[in-house]
Amino acid sequence: MANLKDLRNRIASVTSTQKITKAMKMVSASKLKRAQDAAEAARPYAERMESVLSSLASSMKGQTGGPKLLAGSGADQKQLVVVATSERGLCGGFNTNIIKAAKLKINALIRDGKDVTIITIGKKGAGVLKRDYADKMVEHFDLSHVKNLKFDDASPIGYRLIEKFDAGDFDVCTLFFAKFINVLTQVVTPLQLIPASINTQGGTDLGRACYDYEPDENEILEDLLPRNVRVQLFRALLENAASEQGSRMTAMDSATRNAGEMIDSLRTTYNRTRQAVITNELIEIISGAEAL
Amino acid sequence: MADKLHFELVCPEKLLMSTDVDMVVVPGTEGDFGVLPQHAPVVSTLRTGIIEVHNGAGDAEKLLVVGGFAEVNPQGLTILAEFAKPLSEVDKTSYEAELKDLQEDVADAKDEESKARLIKARDNIISILEVLNRFAA
Numbered sequence: 001m002a003n004l005k006d007l008r009n010r011i012a013s014v015t016s017t018q019k020i021t022k023a024m025k026m027v028s029a030s031k032l033k034r035a036q037d038a039a040e041a042a043r044p045y046a047e048r049m050e051s052v053l054s055s056l057a058s059s060m061k062g063q064t065g066g067p068k069l070l071a072g073s074g075a076d077q078k079q080l081v082v083v084a085t086s087e088r089g090l091c092g093g094f095n096t097n098i099i100k101a102a103k104l105k106i107n108a109l110i111r112d113g114k115d116v117t118i119i120t121i122g123k124k125g126a127g128v129l130k131r132d133y134a135d136k137m138v139e140h141f142d143l144s145h146v147k148n149l150k151f152d153d154a155s156p157i158g159y160r161l162i163e164k165f166d167a168g169d170f171d172v173c174t175l176f177f178a179k180f181i182n183v184l185t186q187v188v189t190p191l192q193l194i195p196a197s198i199n200t201q202g203g204t205d206l207g208r209a210c211y212d213y214e215p216d217e218n219e220i221l222e223d224l225l226p227r228n229v230r231v232q233l234f235r236a237l238l239e240n241a242a243s244e245q246g247s248r249m250t251a252m253d254s255a256t257r258n259a260g261e262m263i264d265s266l267r268t269t270y271n272r273t274r275q276a277v278i279t280n281e282l283i284e285i286i287s288g289a290e291a292l
Numbered sequence: 293m294a295d296k297l298h299f300e301l302v303c304p305e306k307l308l309m310s311t312d313v314d315m316v317v318v319p320g321t322e323g324d325f326g327v328l329p330q331h332a333p334v335v336s337t338l339r340t341g342i343i344e345v346h347n348g349a350g351d352a353e354k355l356l357v358v359g360g361f362a363e364v365n366p367q368g369l370t371i372l373a374e375f376a377k378p379l380s381e382v383d384k385t386s387y388e389a390e391l392k393d394l395q396e397d398v399a400d401a402k403d404e405e406s407k408a409r410l411i412k413a414r415d416n417i418i419s420i421l422e423v424l425n426r427f428a429a
Contacts, residue, residue, distance in 0.1 A: 041306035048302060048372055052335065052363055151304040151374070159409070214322055214336040223337045224361065227374070234304055 004277065007270040011263060018259035024090065025252035032183070032245035034148065039180060039238040046235045053196070053228055055211075056221055067218070069162070069225035072195035073171045079114045080170035081106055082161070082193070084177040084237060085125030086244040087144040092251030094178060094186065094244050095124040101188040102176040106133065117170060121157065121237070138169075143237075151230075154237050158230030165194050177236040178243035184250055186243035191236060193229055295329040298368025299345065301355070303376050308355075309345075316369055317344040317352075318362050327362075327369045337361045340419045342379065342427055343371065354379040354427070358420060384424050391417045 057070060083102045085095045102125075109116050118133055120126040121141045130137060139160070146153045161173060173194040178186040191197070213220055296312035317326045319341025338360045344352040360373035394414040401407035 038305070042304055044300075044307045045302045045304045045372055048363070048370055052361070052372075056335075163405075212332060212334040214320055214334060220335060220337055220361065227359075231304055 004270070004273055007266060007273060011266050011270060014259050014262050014266065018256055018263065021252045021255040021259060025249055025256060028091075028245045028248040028252065032242060032249055035238070035242040035245050036180070038148065039235075039242045042235055042238050046231050049224070049228055049231055053221075053224055056217055056224070057196075067221050067225055069165070069194055069229065070196050070221065073165075073168070075171045077114060078168075078170040078172075079109050079116050080119065080161075080164070080173040080194075081109075081116060082119045082121065082173060082175040083125045083129065084175065084240050085120070085122035086240075087123050087142075089124060090251065091244050091248035094247035095128070097186075097188050098176055098178055099125055099128050101190070102129070103132070105174065105176070105190060106136075119161075149234075149237055149241055151234050154234035155230045158226070158233045161193065161233070162226050162229055170194075175233065175236055177240040178247075180239045180242040180246060183246040186247055191232065193232055196225055196228055196232075297327060297329040297331070300368065300370045301343070301376055302370065302372050304374065308373075308376055311347070313345050313347040315346040316371075317346070318369075318371065319343065319357065320362065327364055331364050331369070333366065334364045335361065338371070338373065340416070341423055343376070356382050356420070356423065358416070379427065382424065384421070387417055387421055387424070391421065 081102060083098060085098050089095070106116055106118065116133075116136055118129060118137045119139045119141070120129060120137065122143060126137070126140050141157050141160075143149070143153060164170060165173065172192065175191045175193050177189060177191065179189040180186055296314065297316065299309065299311055299313045299316050300307065301309035315326055315328050317324055318336070319339055320336040321339050322336070324341070325336070338357055340358045341356075343355045343357055345355070346352045355376050355378050357371070357373040358375040360371060360376075362369065362371045364370075391414065394410060394417060398407060398410045398414055401410055
């Protein structure tokens with residue numbers, strides 16, 4: 001028979017766990033709001049950037065010898081995979097999903113005989129990937145000191161990527177992050193950062209041929225493309241932050257509910273056991289009295 | 293003037309401004325240019341400098357911008373700036389302090405790579421300070 005004291009202890013411990021998960025849920029709910037606002041505020045910039053770039057890129061289409069960041073280095077042998085995960089755990093399947101998708105891609109690339117290198121952003125992904133690909137991981141960016149992601153936090157990473165690209169360390173760079181759809185759904189998305197994946201089919205830009213460019217198109221593209229890498233990265237990291245909070249909120253919500261169910265069932269067991277003990281004692285007293 | 297120019301100033305972090313104004317003076321890489329309503333479509337990169345927003349009578353509103361580009365289309369003027377802040381809120385002393393820090397960092401830099409990066413950051417601050425000095429004078 002389960003000991004009464006043990007049961008009491010278990011109830012106490014599950015209750016305090018529930019308190020923690022509940023608090024975590026509240027905290028991520030408020031953080032989610034902020035992260036979502038930030039992601040939304042960043043949207044106009046990225047969208048405008050994209051529309052200008054796509055109109056520039058479509059006017060450059062067909063010409064050879066465009067900027068490398070757009071046209072690529074002409075090879076795809078050296079692949080860089082950037083995996084953006086969270087700095088903290090306890091956020092449901094968030095990190096696992098990103099890592100799973102990244103691993104799939106990495107394994108496929110290795111099978112194809114490509115040279116793969118990995119850069120991680122965020123502690124959680126680095127820890128897991130190190131187990132399988134320790135020899136391929138070249139760099140890690142720690143954002144644990146960052147509370148609210150600013151553009152200044154993301155741009156050094158972007159600069160570093162461009163530096164590495166210019167040095168010929170990789171030909172294609174793909175970023176893995178979780179796109180925020182809503183609190184319940186986050187979709188892991190691979191985004192090709194370099195060469196820039198720009199929609200050159202922008203049909204809206206027919207009237208744009210009459211633009212004056214100052215300086216000329218090429219120079220503007222040279223200026224914009226590195227900027228675009230940083231902006232895309234920044235945007236992805238913001239989405240990631242929102243996804244992390246959303247995922248944590250859902251996870252903590254279900255953890256709180258599970259803890260509640262567990263407490264209920266433990267309490268029932270506890271009460272039954274308590275009654276059984278009382279009944280037992282009574283039987284002992286009565287049968288003792290009868291024996292006299 | 294009945295005609296107004298629709299002006300938007302966007303930073304990576306947020307939409308800073310979205311109003312109708314009379315004229316905006318933009319610090320382009322190849323020189324400042326004023327944008328009035330009905331301006332011909334143009335795309336230009338920016339240098340570190342001051343955007344002047346003229347609206348109605350009175351002094352122009354001035355904003356510090358660092359890097360980015362401007363796009364004029366029939367809908368109006370859009371400036372995408374890496375960094376922008378109203379001149380009145382810019383704290384010159386903090387930049388001076390940052391410059392001093394960076395100069396020390398450059399002197400202490402161990403390898404060429406980080407040195408180059410620090411020098412770039414330093415030059416950036418210097419150009420901001422230059423702009424600030426010119427406008428303070």
